[in-house]
Amino acid sequence: MPGLRVLVGTRKGLFVLKSDRRRRAWSMEGPHFLGQIVNHAVLDPRDGRTIVAAVRAGHLGPTVYRSQDGGKSWKESARPPAFPKAAGGAKGFSVSHVFWLTPGPADAPGRWYAGTSPQGLFVSDDGGRTWDGVAGFNEHPDRITWIGGLQEAPPDGGTLHSINLDPRDPRHLYIGMSAGGAFESRDAGATWSPMNRGCAADFLPDPEAEYGHDVHCLRVHPRSGDLYQQNHCGIYRFDRPASRWERIGRAMPKKIGDVGFPLVLHPRDPATLWVFPMDGGTVWPRVPIEGKPAAYRSRDRGATWERQDEGLPRAQAWYTVKRQAMGADPLDPVGLYFGTTGGEVWASFDEGERWDCLCLHLPHVYSVEAALAA
Amino acid sequence: MKVVLPTPLAEYTARRREVEAQGATLDELLRDLDRRYPGIRFRVVDEQDAIRAHIKIFVNRSQESRLARPLAPDDEVLVVAALSGG
Numbered sequence: 001m002p003g004l005r006v007l008v009g010t011r012k013g014l015f016v017l018k019s020d021r022r023r024r025a026w027s028m029e030g031p032h033f034l035g036q037i038v039n040h041a042v043l044d045p046r047d048g049r050t051i052v053a054a055v056r057a058g059h060l061g062p063t064v065y066r067s068q069d070g071g072k073s074w075k076e077s078a079r080p081p082a083f084p085k086a087a088g089g090a091k092g093f094s095v096s097h098v099f100w101l102t103p104g105p106a107d108a109p110g111r112w113y114a115g116t117s118p119q120g121l122f123v124s125d126d127g128g129r130t131w132d133g134v135a136g137f138n139e140h141p142d143r144i145t146w147i148g149g150l151q152e153a154p155p156d157g158g159t160l161h162s163i164n165l166d167p168r169d170p171r172h173l174y175i176g177m178s179a180g181g182a183f184e185s186r187d188a189g190a191t192w193s194p195m196n197r198g199c200a201a202d203f204l205p206d207p208e209a210e211y212g213h214d215v216h217c218l219r220v221h222p223r224s225g226d227l228y229q230q231n232h233c234g235i236y237r238f239d240r241p242a243s244r245w246e247r248i249g250r251a252m253p254k255k256i257g258d259v260g261f262p263l264v265l266h267p268r269d270p271a272t273l274w275v276f277p278m279d280g281g282t283v284w285p286r287v288p289i290e291g292k293p294a295a296y297r298s299r300d301r302g303a304t305w306e307r308q309d310e311g312l313p314r315a316q317a318w319y320t321v322k323r324q325a326m327g328a329d330p331l332d333p334v335g336l337y338f339g340t341t342g343g344e345v346w347a348s349f350d351e352g353e354r355w356d357c358l359c360l361h362l363p364h365v366y367s368v369e370a371a372l373a374a
Numbered sequence: 375m376k377v378v379l380p381t382p383l384a385e386y387t388a389r390r391r392e393v394e395a396q397g398a399t400l401d402e403l404l405r406d407l408d409r410r411y412p413g414i415r416f417r418v419v420d421e422q423d424a425i426r427a428h429i430k431i432f433v434n435r436s437q438e439s440r441l442a443r444p445l446a447p448d449d450e451v452l453v454v455a456a457l458s459g460g
Contacts, residue, residue: 059428059429059455059456060382061419061426063413063417076413078413085422092421094420
């Protein structure tokens, strides 16, 4: 059925919320991969039928599944993302889980990118059937230094995520790492440069460190190529030809601050973006400030922000919205969706003015991706 | 020889918990298993040829961590997956 799909990746499987373009009536399909961790699932905007899902079952090794019929049937990748075997008994890397998936450009219809934990970048040119490491990154002699070594990884492992393509040049790639920072490649992944100047990293001794930052979510506008970032310390915008990030989160209300996980861009207007602030004080509870969830929207590239909490709980809501768990659909007005660690999915069909709960009682939500099905 | 698999891997074997596979070593046996049930090996053994942290393999009821472990045709191999966690 053509229409809108919201793919919800959870700790216990993949759920698909379905509607037509009016977005009034919704149904749920699934679970797919019941009991397995789905860190990310993406419907390919190039054909509206292919879904690629990053799946890991408890203590089994990680893999990738793909569907070419909108989720009716699934096939496992014949060669999932994996690091090369280390030579001569040296200790090599092993993919713990595939964390992030990004479809490639329109002129390479089978291409997908995957980011893993520990931090690795992989590419498929056959629709996710087989994956190869991007050697320019994975085998770069400074990679271990960039990511701070494995001992500095967050509790669930370091991740490579936020894989973005510049819409004006698909050879121009961006990635974010937690930890490691933001990096770009202008030659399809052959060479990489850090781009973290201007970003705070209050856990690093050098305030002008070139790398080692904690990107939570980096987005490139699909039309203009504008760059925005939510990281561990704040919200930033990068304006070329400048070479430093500007902290647009300083315009957020002081009581709220500018810490959070997700950042969502308007699919057409590069000046409009949303964030979902969380409590980054004391021991980092990572919950809505004072238990009162709200999105914040800027319509002027981060110069000013407005609170958007109509319809959301007024108090005692203590969930977290993770970095892949908030997204936008391509319709007009834009629909926004976020999933919570408490298993709720919320939606707004008027660009954040009002929120409604689409479903309750799902497992812990890791990712929410909205797209049109063919 | 007989290989006994845990339920998390049964999706590869049409829900069969006991299957047949051949090999002169544990490594050869797992590769043969993967030929018969594509994808199953990578979920048990990582790309560095290490048995995954929460998987245990027993040969004739003795735990084995070496993929080079020789096998005889009448050995029985048991793969166990931990079910800890919530």
